Amino acid sequence: xxxxxxxxxxxxxxxxxxxxxxxxxxxxxxxxxxxxxxxxxxxxxxxxxxxxxxxxxxxxxxxxxxxxxxxxxxxxxxxxxxxxxxxxxxxxxxxxxxxxxxxxxxxxxxxxxxxxxxxxxxxxxxxxxxxxxxxxxxxxxxxxxxxxxxxxxxxxxxxxxxxxxxxxxxxxxxxxxxxxxxxxxxxxxxxxxxxxxxxxxxxxxxxxxxxxxxxxxxxxxxxxxxxxxxxxxxxxxxxxxxxxxxxxxxxxxxxxxxxxxxxxxxxxxxxxxxxxxxxxxxxxxxxxxxxxxxxxxxxx
Amino acid sequence: xxxxxxxxxxxxxxxxxxxxxxxxxxxxxxxxxxxxxxxxxxxxxxxxxxxxxxxxxxxxxxxxxxxxxxxxxxxxxxxxxxxxxxxxxxxxxxxxxxxxxxxxxxxxxxxxxxxxxxxxxxxxxxxxxxxxxxxxxxxxxxxxxxxxxxxxxxxxxxxxxxxxxxxxxxxxxxxxxxxxxxxxxxxxxxxxxxxxxxxxxxxxxxxxxxxxxxxxxxxxxxxxxxxxxxxxxxxxxxxxxxxxxxxxxxxxxxxxxxxxxxxxxxxxxxxxxxxxxxxxxxxxxxxxxxxxxxxxxxxxxxxxxxxxxxxxxxxxxxxxxxxxxxxxxxxxxxxxxxxxxxxxxxxxxxxxxxx
Numbered sequence: 001x002x003x004x005x006x007x008x009x010x011x012x013x014x015x016x017x018x019x020x021x022x023x024x025x026x027x028x029x030x031x032x033x034x035x036x037x038x039x040x041x042x043x044x045x046x047x048x049x050x051x052x053x054x055x056x057x058x059x060x061x062x063x064x065x066x067x068x069x070x071x072x073x074x075x076x077x078x079x080x081x082x083x084x085x086x087x088x089x090x091x092x093x094x095x096x097x098x099x100x101x102x103x104x105x106x107x108x109x110x111x112x113x114x115x116x117x118x119x120x121x122x123x124x125x126x127x128x129x130x131x132x133x134x135x136x137x138x139x140x141x142x143x144x145x146x147x148x149x150x151x152x153x154x155x156x157x158x159x160x161x162x163x164x165x166x167x168x169x170x171x172x173x174x175x176x177x178x179x180x181x182x183x184x185x186x187x188x189x190x191x192x193x194x195x196x197x198x199x200x201x202x203x204x205x206x207x208x209x210x211x212x213x214x215x216x217x218x219x220x221x222x223x224x225x226x227x228x229x230x231x232x233x234x235x236x237x238x239x240x241x242x243x244x245x246x247x248x249x250x251x252x253x254x255x256x257x258x259x260x261x262x263x264x265x266x267x268x269x270x271x272x273x274x275x276x277x278x279x280x281x282x283x284x285x286x287x288x289x290x291x292x293x294x295x296x297x298x299x300x
Numbered sequence: 301x302x303x304x305x306x307x308x309x310x311x312x313x314x315x316x317x318x319x320x321x322x323x324x325x326x327x328x329x330x331x332x333x334x335x336x337x338x339x340x341x342x343x344x345x346x347x348x349x350x351x352x353x354x355x356x357x358x359x360x361x362x363x364x365x366x367x368x369x370x371x372x373x374x375x376x377x378x379x380x381x382x383x384x385x386x387x388x389x390x391x392x393x394x395x396x397x398x399x400x401x402x403x404x405x406x407x408x409x410x411x412x413x414x415x416x417x418x419x420x421x422x423x424x425x426x427x428x429x430x431x432x433x434x435x436x437x438x439x440x441x442x443x444x445x446x447x448x449x450x451x452x453x454x455x456x457x458x459x460x461x462x463x464x465x466x467x468x469x470x471x472x473x474x475x476x477x478x479x480x481x482x483x484x485x486x487x488x489x490x491x492x493x494x495x496x497x498x499x500x501x502x503x504x505x506x507x508x509x510x511x512x513x514x515x516x517x518x519x520x521x522x523x524x525x526x527x528x529x530x531x532x533x534x535x536x537x538x539x540x541x542x543x544x545x546x547x548x549x550x551x552x553x554x555x556x557x558x559x560x561x562x563x564x565x566x567x568x569x570x571x572x573x574x575x576x577x578x579x580x581x582x583x584x585x586x587x588x589x590x591x592x593x594x595x596x597x598x599x600x601x602x603x604x605x606x607x608x609x610x611x612x613x614x615x616x617x618x619x620x621x622x623x624x625x626x627x628x629x630x631x632x633x634x635x636x637x638x639x640x641x642x643x644x645x646x647x648x649x650x651x652x653x654x655x
């Protein structure tokens with residue numbers, strides 16, 4: 001069986017601007033795959049070429065072994081797409097929106113209403129989409145993308161603009177559909193989201209994939225120091241510097257922080273001195289990997 | 301098929317919940333009908349007012365039926381103050397002042413309104429002649445004149461205006477509906493979303509066509525219903541319902557114009573400007589608002605190239621001029637051909653996405 005998605009040396013330029021510059025990857029059936037990258041990295045263009053919305057300049061995309069471009073009616077019922085802009089019919093209620101989209105796939109109104117319930121919008125069913133909050137619109141658009149229960153789901157920044165509760169609710173929905181064996185591809189700005197949801201991520205910048213793999217493996221490979229903090233004043237800065245050989249120590253007035261790749265001796269030395277007040281141990285995260293790869297400078 | 305139905309339902313709901321669209325598609329043209337109907341139909345507006353100073357035998361001795369006939373065109377008010385009567389003529393309040401001095405009947409008129417003055421002059425001339433003939437003992441004149449209107453005798457402005465304004469309403473409803481749906485669906489990424497669903501493009505266009513035809517039917521029902529009210533007094537010909545196929549194919553023709561405008565325009569503002577630029581001048585040039593019979597020949601030739609001209613004049617034929625369904629066939633052919641060519645061009649320019 002071919003992989004669910006196979007992308008080979010994909011390229012796309014808009015005039016002078018090279019948006020996607022030789023991207024290759026595979027996504028296996030049932031995988032949860034994330035594409036990360038700063039704004040303008042080429043994530044959305046890559047996603048749109050996979051969905052069959054844009055024609056690649058070079059390279060190839062296949063979904064279930066089929067080409068999505070030109071518009072391929074055989075593939076369309078098997079994929080679900082949530083667009084970055086919430087594309088809704090004007091002046092229809094939430095219930096009417098999802099029923100309309102569902103019927104395009106031959107899905108019953110009852111099934112559509114169930115999906116409204118799954119994303120927690122049953123109470124809002126009679127409201128027009130203009131009257132829904134940003135988060136509610138976002139959830140509705142995801143329900144509209146999932147109502148026909150596609151084998152492959154594309155989500156473009158699905159949780160942007162959601163409050164923390166709504167994000168957690170949506171994560172549960174996404175984990176749930178993934179656990180039913182559906183393949184999910186998402187782009188996101190939130191690295192904690194990618195770390196928590198994705199089996200594998202690809203970090204993109206300037207139209208290329210810089211690194212890809214399971215989030216935990218990427219973090220491990222970064223080999224970043226662990227940061228151990230205790231409350232300032234727990235011990236004197238000089239004493240701290242002399243605590244364990246070769247450990248960087250900083251005091252910012254709130255926390256006294258030790259940065260080390262071997263945390264055990266530091267922790268036991270702190271424990272011996274009973275200097276664990278306000279202890280926190282923080283390993284590297286996907287965000288550190290991301291910033292390490294794409295740089296820290298701000299890009300408009 | 302379910303795609304076509306659910307998209308039509310979504311589009312129809314969107315339309316009927318849009319108060320602005322409802323106003324411009326249905327109430328706005330109806331307002332024109334009511335205003336024009338009231339202006340042009342008010343009784344007496346075509347009568348000429350004159351004042352009569354003292355007694356005039358030719359007028360006073362008219363038999364009752366002749367007096368009745370005369371009162372259809374002339375409204376005669378009798379006064380005794382000669383100076384005041386002449387002042388009224390000078391002021392333009394009345395068309396003329398009439399008086400008899402001995403055997404002379406005098407018409408005082410103002411050069412300011414020569415047309416009305418000529419009308420009064422002509423009528424008085426005829427009355428004087430009649431008086432002369434009677435005096436000469438001629439009771440059976442050698443020649444008599446009978447005039448008859450070619451149209452239905454009840455031809456009033458409403459007869460002309462109802463099909464004309466309805467044609468214009470249908471044309472602008474279909475053009476704007478198609479252009480704005482296409483552009484706003486593209487801008488709001490609904491077209492993109494539909495492209496990612498298995499619904500065929502034919503169903504998307506088909507939904508727009510069925511909703512527009514439905515709207516045209518509503519427009520026709522409301523329009524004809526209002527015009528039939530006694531205060532407007534529209535009288536329909538026997539085969540008035542033959543305008544229905546005509547109206548449907550007319551809707552298609554203007555939908556295709558709208559689809560073309562929608563395919564070419566990037567924003568709703570541009571789409572509505574293009575649609576306005578096409579429909580409004582066309583309405584004037586096609587005789588939708590007033591007859592073109594007196595227009596210069598070159599203008600009439602231009603109007604023969606416009607689809608609205610064929611729609612309106614053919615609708616007048618069957619709705620008020622008493623012609624049958626077969627009379628509409630040439631117009632149906634022209635409008636159908638127009639629709640095919642223009643929607644073909646629109647299909648070539650069609651884009652799912654603006655990027």
